[in-house]
Amino acid sequence: MTALAAQAGAGRPRRTVARGALACAMLVLAGGVAGAQIPAAAPTGPNPKLEASRKAFEALPETERKSIQDALVWAGTYNGVTDGSFGKRTYDAITTFETRAKLTADGILAPQERAHLAHAATRAREAVVFRLVTDPVSGIRIGLPTRVLDKSSQARSGTVYASSRDRTALALFVADPAATLPELFDKLGVDGPPTRRVSYKVLRPDFLVVTGTDSGRRFFTRIAKGEAGLRGFTFTYPDDAGAAFDKLTIAITNSFDPFPARPSGGTAPTPAAPPAPVAQTPAGPRLVGTGLIVAPGRVLTTAAAAAECPAPLIGRARAQILRSSAESGLALLEAGAAKAAPVAPASREPAAGDSLAVAGFAEAPAAASGGPSVPTLGVASATVATEQPALRIIAPLQAQAGGSPVVDRRGQLVGIVAAAAAPRRIAGVVPQTSYAVVPAATIAAFLTAAGVAPAAAEATADGLTAGTIAAAWAPALVAVECGPTGSP
Incomplete structure (x- = not known):
């Protein structure tokens, strides 16, 4: 041992x-x-105080x-x-x-x-x-x-x-x-x-x-x-x-x-x-969510992230908001992204109690030099709290978790984390909390309406580890950031 x-x-x-x-x-x-x-x-607007x-x-x-x-x-x-x-x-x-x-x-x-x-x-x-x-x-x-x-x-x-x-x-x-x-x-x-x-x-x-x-x-x-x-x-x-x-x-x-x-x-x-x-010196870019590359040059994230930052950054370069839907809670961005993720709905709908994995970006501590922080990619285990259509999970997610893909243990997409307020931290970490999830079926419909054909994923044997899932999905994930304080 x-x-x-x-x-x-x-x-x-x-x-x-x-x-x-x-x-x-x-x-x-x-x-x-x-x-x-x-x-x-x-939040609907900035808090002056x-x-x-x-x-x-x-x-x-x-x-x-x-x-x-x-x-x-x-x-x-x-x-x-x-x-x-x-x-x-x-x-x-x-x-x-x-x-x-x-x-x-x-x-x-x-x-x-x-x-x-x-x-x-x-x-x-x-x-x-x-x-x-x-x-x-x-x-x-x-x-x-x-x-x-x-x-x-x-x-x-x-x-x-x-x-x-x-x-x-x-x-x-x-x-x-x-x-x-x-x-x-x-x-x-x-x-x-x-x-x-x-x-x-x-x-x-x-x-x-x-x-x-x-x-x-x-x-x-x-x-x-x-x-x-x-x-x-x-x-x-x-x-x-x-x-x-x-x-x-x-x-x-x-x-x-x-x-x-x-x-x-x-x-x-x-x-x-x-x-x-x-x-x-003004603060550097701040993380507002995770983006999922759904086609070359197309990144999926939450509508809340797009609303919070009308001129988002991906790879510290400006991205354009092509489509945003408050009804679905989704937004599609145009950015210089290449590898697409398999975002067609999982072949098996999740049931209450199922084990899932959530991969996404979190804000890392500022650099020792005092420079801006760089988001880091991580993974957390999750459990299905409620099933379709009001899909919710329980997981220990960091702030700005919106847009993070929720994947079943066969490696197929279940949905993405909807916009959520940052939970209260204990000693710098967050407890298990309930989060709403935008189901993969809703994602597929949104992308189809936007002219993007969702790519399907072949199911593997059940029981993939969270680490394996994170490694497989990492190439298709990007950090969605907003410019320094006072910029768009």
Whole structure:
């Protein structure tokens, strides 16, 4: 078996800890369903307050933007990635903090308000004595709440930090050099014993995440891919620990550096005094959805993506909207795309409970240089929630998932994800949520009316893995983007 070290519980014998750690890390991709959420309607226009908050936030240096987001995590109002990019989660976190602090909730943090936020974050951070450490075994650099995790033990592939008071633990590990993320995603995506339930799983080109509960404890596992191999961590804590430990999960995840440039440790940096605002280069293109190449030069996406961006970009080049239908929820773009996807309806309609796969683009973190982010292609498993004609799926999809193809386990198209609001993230990832799907039959009718003949796909044997499906569909998928803030 792959040699992964994973979660440990305080009070267990070391051998039992290692065995439990191995099981947790190996079974990182089992499916779970959370409460369904009906997607909200697409916004009809810009929010002036949000745009004013965006302008003020993006006028700050990148390091200050990241520092604000980190402080908002410790203030308990932000549960996203501290990458310095602005979005509705950052806006909501700022206004929530302002409301709690009895400040003007306008989403704009004046210098004195940023100082107040930094002070509140420092108090919360020091309450758990949060320190950056570099594990001598795995080489991972990560934030450690040393007051909570006050003892440690070394395993063959990493160090386990645990609490002497309860069953809280942080296990760091290195995977077998022969292991790959898709193999872990496909081979290990099974439920464990009755006491262990996975509530979320996702695979991306450079990482995977799984969360759930096991024997009365919550767990959060993240494994990253790099030139040095696969490294990851599992954080576990009592299921009844409350929001304080959810906040710690976010802070630990955002501090996770699996491949640090050089060993480092000691105290986590305290946010510096806010510098004066400076002008910044406008943000780069933003992702609005995924496009499916249905014929040479023709890309299918959602009508909502076309409405949000009248002059979309594909491959960072302008694309033309040829046809858009609010009734079907689909749009057809003209772009320099070559390989067409087989988009004729699947020969077998999905039934409730069927296992599917969703492939699409997600917004990647901004480049280290501060440049614009580049969308990355990923895949997630899904389950049919309701059947035709009101087809819905339950899946852990990222923001801007509209247009992503939904494929059955024989490799045939079931439909594409309809436009949907971004769900609430937990520690930078999203839970299982209900999404509407535009059925393949509707797609075929729309394309026929537009003069595009849908190509059929031959069904393979049932049981294709999500990784196999993603590899087969990747050449026919493109990111649909919109220009920088202030451009069409």
